[in-house]
Amino acid sequence: MDVDKASVSNTEELKRQILQLKKEKGAVIMAHYYQKGDIQDVADYIGDSLALAQIAANVEEPVIVLCGVHFMGETAKILCPDKTVLIPDADAGCSLADSCDADRFAEFIKDHPGHTVISYVNTTARVKALTDVVVTSGNAREIVESFPADCKIIFGPDRNLGNYINSVTGRNMVLWDGACHVHEKFSVEKIAELKKQYPQARLLVHPECKKPLQLMADKIGSTAVLLKYACESPHTQFIVATESGILHEMRRKCPDKEFIPAPASDSTCGCNDCSYMKLNTLEKLRDCLLTGTPEVVVDEHLAAKARRPIEKMLELSAGIRK
Numbered sequence: 001m002d003v004d005k006a007s008v009s010n011t012e013e014l015k016r017q018i019l020q021l022k023k024e025k026g027a028v029i030m031a032h033y034y035q036k037g038d039i040q041d042v043a044d045y046i047g048d049s050l051a052l053a054q055i056a057a058n059v060e061e062p063v064i065v066l067c068g069v070h071f072m073g074e075t076a077k078i079l080c081p082d083k084t085v086l087i088p089d090a091d092a093g094c095s096l097a098d099s100c101d102a103d104r105f106a107e108f109i110k111d112h113p114g115h116t117v118i119s120y121v122n123t124t125a126r127v128k129a130l131t132d133v134v135v136t137s138g139n140a141r142e143i144v145e146s147f148p149a150d151c152k153i154i155f156g157p158d159r160n161l162g163n164y165i166n167s168v169t170g171r172n173m174v175l176w177d178g179a180c181h182v183h184e185k186f187s188v189e190k191i192a193e194l195k196k197q198y199p200q201a202r203l204l205v206h207p208e209c210k211k212p213l214q215l216m217a218d219k220i221g222s223t224a225v226l227l228k229y230a231c232e233s234p235h236t237q238f239i240v241a242t243e244s245g246i247l248h249e250m251r252r253k254c255p256d257k258e259f260i261p262a263p264a265s266d267s268t269c270g271c272n273d274c275s276y277m278k279l280n281t282l283e284k285l286r287d288c289l290l291t292g293t294p295e296v297v298v299d300e301h302l303a304a305k306a307r308r309p310i311e312k313m314l315e316l317s318a319g320i321r322k
Helices: 011-025 037-042 049-056 070-079 102-110 140-145 159-169 188-197 211-216 223-232 246-253 282-291 300-321
Strands: 027-032 045-047 063-067 084-086 116-120 133-135 153-156 202-205 237-241 258-261
Touching: 011 027, 011 037, 011 282, 027 037, 027 049, 037 246, 037 282, 045 049, 049 063, 049 070, 049 300, 063 070, 063 282, 070 084, 070 300, 102 153, 116 140, 133 140, 133 300, 140 159, 140 300, 153 159, 159 211, 188 211, 188 237, 202 211, 202 223, 223 246, 237 246, 246 258
Parallel strands: 027 045, 027 063, 063 084, 116 133, 116 153, 202 237, 237 258
Antiparallel strands: none
């Protein structure tokens, strides 16, 4: 397909080019809920980290375009070594994954012998390779509870999610001291003011948020859990304390309900965006389909080690659903 980039002046034309290129390249487009709304609109699948991993493991198309951050592209490549995996922007990283250096994590594991290692999916392939089972925010509690009550566990890298799982399971997991810069920045004071302004609104909180905010919540859960709750709830107003991209799908599925983004402590726009997630644009999505770059590459030996804990998560998640 010949594309005159200079002639592209509107969103609809970009979307048309993307859909045409997708057909020509035999590609499937997958987008995380935190992506910009226009990217979600052209995606074949949207979801949280668990859903995207499950979908990637079963797609038939030879090319996967993962609109998210780099660790998500790595996960897709690890699960689909024979497929080409592309991401629109190679610089779309993750502050949480960056907070857990693999060499330091390996030393942390050595300092706690005899522990089962459970790592959040928001980690690099090297950290996953050190792990016994991977979890997402949507299945972390159930997977932790699938282990015997006296099982000694290391949980990393998100301390807030780990503390939350400890609190609801009665476990005493050893926690790595990492965090997500987006969920750390929510302002309890500003959200308290919002609750006064919208007294009927339910507060939806992601478990990567700090404990004071969790204690204020009407519902704590992953993006998929919060979306499901909002759709099924009889309430019509919600304050949403997670990355603001999820509001696009909430508003699409529930056009008769009001969704109010929770502000960060340093917010001037009344929202809280992940700068990494928002690096992906329609232009970059079009260009990556056009050029076949940036491509996600994972060393085969490393991928083999990292695949085991991911497949263990998928196996346990399937058993939990049953």
